[in-house]
Amino acid sequence: MGWSEYEVSLKIIREFVNQYVRTRARDIDRGAYPRDIIRKLGELNFLAPTLPPEFGGAGADTLTHILVVEELARASPGVATIMEIQSSMIAENIYHNGTKRMKEEILPKVAAGEVIVAFALSEPCCGSDAAAIRTRAEKIGGEWVINGHKMWITNGHYADYYLVAARTGPREARHKAITVFLLKRSNCVETSPIEVMGVRGTGTAEVKFNNCAASDDDIVGEVNGGWKVIVDTLNVGRTAISGVAVGIARGAFEEALKWARNRELFDRKLIEFQNTQFELAEMYASIETAKTLAYYAAYLYDINSPGFLIMSHVAKLQTARIAVDVTRRAVQIEGGFGYSKESKAEMFYRDAKILEIGEGTNEVMKYVIYKLIEKGQ
Template sequence: MSLLTQEHELVRKTAREFAEKYVEPIARKMDRENYYPREAIREAGKLGILTPTVPAEYGGGGGDLRSAVVVLEELGRVSGGFSLLVEAYGILFADAVNNFASRRQKEEILPKVAAGDKIGAFALSEPCCGSDAAAIQTRSERRGGEWVINGHKMWITNGYYADYYLLAARTGPLEARHKAITVFLLPRSNCVEASPIEVMGVRGTGTAELKFNDCVASDDDIVGEVNGGWKIIMHTLNVGRVAISGVAVGVARGAFEEAYQWALNRELFGKKLIDFQNTQFEIAEMAAAIETARALAYYAAYLYDVKSPDFLMMSHVAKLQTARIAVDVTRRAVQIEGGFGYSKESKAEMFYRDAKILEIGEGTNEVMKYVVFKLIHKR
């Protein structure tokens, strides 16, 4: 059984051509200067690549989760930063808005976001709480018919440039944990203080620290129900874990392709590097690992698309394994390239730094293992 259809391969072709035309020329600039690629974002919006699962009526790609994984894989092959930016933008923000927001909210916001004219960010993590999202401390209090939001968010991809925040806030006591969290769709205003964060890899993603100081929201800004935010957060993260698996496959492929070309051309001891059996074995290990990661990512996305009950388990398995594979393949690529691989001229060096966040963001390896165990134990 093929997990991808001809339609998915057409999406791949579009994404690959876009990545090579618009992303490749700016990939190193993003990495070196922490450059946020607004023009490339708008170009992606024209093709539906920016929000691959948002319906066409709102200007999105109208695809399923496999379409998103394919897009992110092709973008990741050129730039881990651009791919992660699109994953956070198109899945954590736009897909969540499409799935849970009201018709009015969707009609007002999604067309602008899908076009790349307005930026959206998913604001969940806090200085206190990354893995333990149920412990968030940002508060939204009812005052005179309005909600007033105060709090502090960290590591928010696209956050520095965002025009809208899908914001998780506490609307009950801290002891209530996940039962007292509400999601707001908050337009940016002067109440939001944003500071850029310098990160090791996936640079140029607008990663920010955010402070919300007496931000005012109405009931119309609530997504879903009061104290019903946890369902939205969990669904969004589970889908995001599969989407980010596509980023991992792409990053691994990008590093592999450069290392393979290096091995074909590099000479030492009177032979090509590719002629040494150790190099051949390394190339084989990398290729096998990438195919494993790709199969996991596609299969997990397929399970979501067909609404299989096995999706939850596989979303965590895919995230855990593809992240590990991306880190390992990029490490091997740097090793094959030797001194050049350790230099800033090497793409493998950039991909190696990009890969590490995949073992941390949207659920650390440890959280993935914890959830997998819980699901096994429950069975």
């Protein structure tokens, strides 16, 4: 694709953001779940843009996905996070690993935003050590019965389905005895909302599964083959969340630049001070670095390069750091106003922190990168 083709998508998504997202960003930050916005994204075929058109996507490449996520995050990181998960971690997962029934009956509804699916992996015992999960699925009388306790689940409070990772063998088997199920919400699911520091309005919740029934047709991938499904999902998700990082950094930078151009200090505009100029230059350079990493990781995924794996982790690690640093600088430039709830930079600062934790902490990224270096990748 030439850049002119990407510009067409950018024009559409920017108009969408200005019309539907920017005016609602504060309400979403206060906790309002933007289900109507998600549905409107689906109507544009931009909720899961990389899916083929017959499933409700736009047949776009991964860079288009990153650009859409980035533009959403410039206005509302909460909306961008929901979209990123619904697309890269759910829709793509079902498309590549789901059953024929899932693809025909559920996937188009996911892409349209008619149903919301939560990725239910983390547990009170196990965040970074996902292979130690305790949620269990047992085969009883021809059906699976799922019991367990998930934590920090984005979309969890409002989900219609859950992509649940459950243990289907002994705990000592760790990642070799995990299976992923696509479980429809019913009375067996209990959710409790969790108030979080940032990316509010994403329905983050504690989720409990109490004797939930599932069939073999609800398995995503294979029995005891869930670890590959999880890892592949997270690798793509880490690339997509790098786009969220770029969007957050850009949004904070734009707010700080506007403030510096208008704020008067000692009979001068704040932007006339060299220190302010240097800060803005550092922020801009960092954002361009983050863009390069995110876009390059997307490119490597699209060409099926073996270098994608390590680059997805590098992009996740570095863009998260950059987003936190750029938003911190934006708050500092705005001073007292930046510390108030009136400041959008303050919102971006809170939202940025999850990027160093969710979908793999900075520490996990460094661990994996080193392991891949040792393998010669």
